[in-house]
Amino acid sequence: MANRSDVAKWAGVSEATVSRVFSGGAVKEATKRKVLAAAEKLDYLPNAVAQNFAKGRSGHIGIILPYLPKVRLFSVDYFSELLSGLGEAVREEGYDLLLLLRSPEEQDYSELFRARKVDALVILGAKDTPEQKSTLDALKKEGLPFCLIDQQFTGSGFNEIIADNTAGGYMATQHLIARGYRSIAFLGGPATYSNARDRLRGYKLAMEEAGLPIRDQDLLQGNFSRKSGYEAALKLIRQGLPDAVFAANDRMGVGLIQGFKESGRLAGRDIAVIGFDNTDASKMCDPALSTVDVPYFEMGKVAAKRLLQQIFSGDRLPFHERLPVQLVVRHSCARAGEGIILG
Amino acid sequence: MANRSDVAKWAGVSEATVSRVFSGGAVKEATKRKVLAAAEKLDYLPNAVAQNFAKGRSGHIGIILPYLPKVRLFSVDYFSELLSGLGEAVREEGYDLLLLLRSPEEQDYSELFRARKVDALVILGAKDTPEQKSTLDALKKEGLPFCLIDQQFTGSGFNEIIADNTAGGYMATQHLIARGYRSIAFLGGPATYSNARDRLRGYKLAMEEAGLPIRDQDLLQGNFSRKSGYEAALKLIRQGLPDAVFAANDRMGVGLIQGFKESGRLAGRDIAVIGFDNTDASKMCDPALSTVDVPYFEMGKVAAKRLLQQIFSGDRLPFHERLPVQLVVRHSCARAGEGIILG
DNA sequence: GTGAAAGCGCTAACAA
């Protein structure tokens, strides 16, 4: 494998010109062709490490991912679509994605910038806790660009790309109301996740708008796990079934369906259930779970684009984008004998 | 943020000594303490890009991931566990993971090495096709270290970390046989994946060993998708149900269960079903799907360790490790009224 | 155990 000076010699130009060709500098068309031909022949590609080093950057967008134990927060679509979205956006700008697995104790993200491992950070699975908040506040104070995905720290001024969880919660609940259900329970997720809070808010909005009461027993607390959904089902059975339950995520929705079924109650017949996320599981369970689809691909793409913009421009104007979600109707929220529209 | 010469001045040593402290060179304990104190005070960390540049390496292990459309090949556990395993192993050696999303057309992996973006490659989701094979052959010929995960190219001499799919197929089938089933169908995956082929082989081994016949109609061809499982169920119903079906992955297993159910046949009562992978979906569906658990975390860890070893030592002795899998018994393969052991 | 200095392969600024 040749180096740049070989190429320069071969093409009969200076090394600087070779560089210009590969980094989009101003070069005569003929020169460019000569250089590219030489590079092709000699099997030359610029050394990305040297390029980044000379440019004083890393060329990486870091992705903070919670390290094991099992990242039950995410669905496979979440991963593959979000990463694909991020990947597409960064590639267009010659950046790469650096995967950074971090346990909750390892929160010194600023270290990643100081060591020049990353030029910006996309943080997944962040919790709204005081520790997390102060970590991020420190990053922000230092002017280090980072972005949260589907997690809001209200009033923080952090960069955030979120799904319109409130609208999703509203749509889901409204759909149940439109089907004629009146007593509708809500199974929430941990309040440390803003999406859990927003989905609850959407639920409340729809209920209020419809003039439907929310009794204390209608508000159930889960932790986004299937198990907590299962247990919520048992609790609901003990206290008397509502017409419907809206679970703040699919995992709990599936748990609900399983819990109900074990006691002979069938979702989609005896009780309506709707989830959130449109994960694989929502199609796999029986009956198929109605849910709300979240545009992860798009969210990743936007997040990366905006971060790169901050890197290039040097500005740190906080961005905060909210992307629309979509209701997906399946059998779990049908009533007995009712014709339904499948999404 | 300070640089190395600041630290050197502050600690009263040469810059070379500062470097030695941070890269584990020979330094007196007292000197080391002085330097670390200075670095701490001045908030200094070595520039990783410069380090890698000077060392003539990238410091990255690349992970090739199939780019959208939806990576239905993988489960969420596959991702999170495999990546965690890889991440753990590389961190111990100061390496990082570079995520590389590539569509099937973008197969010029050697470019990644020439541009010094990676020092080694872990390739996920590779298919055993002539094109893929020749791409990888070229890499191997150039002495570029890469490793395949759960995919074998027989006789290629590629580095491969695989699950013992044959044993898994054997165990699953044997379990069905032990329960007294005699007519056992197999729903296979694409033959371009060696794990699909090996799972079939395990099935055949167990059937032969038990002296059970494999009729033509017992061998069904799927494509690892839920839909293909669903369609296989319909086909089986048309041609007359066997006692049991072993699906080469969970996704198809779930599809089978759904297909059977829609025609009033209940898995775990009217027919036994078993899958492979121990994905989330296997717990979510109804009845819960028996399956075979694959040690992805461990596979990732081993793959990374072995690759790093090749990088450091410079040797290219091919490695080829096969990790054990485990049967997970759930309701889908029980017979009516039969007590089962849950895994 | 420590210091001095060359060099890694680029970019960027300046000169031509």
Next chain:
DNA sequence: TTGTTAGCGCTTTCAC
């Protein structure tokens, strides 16, 4: 448009 050259912040080698 092109060539020249001084860095970028490390590692490495060679003295001491």
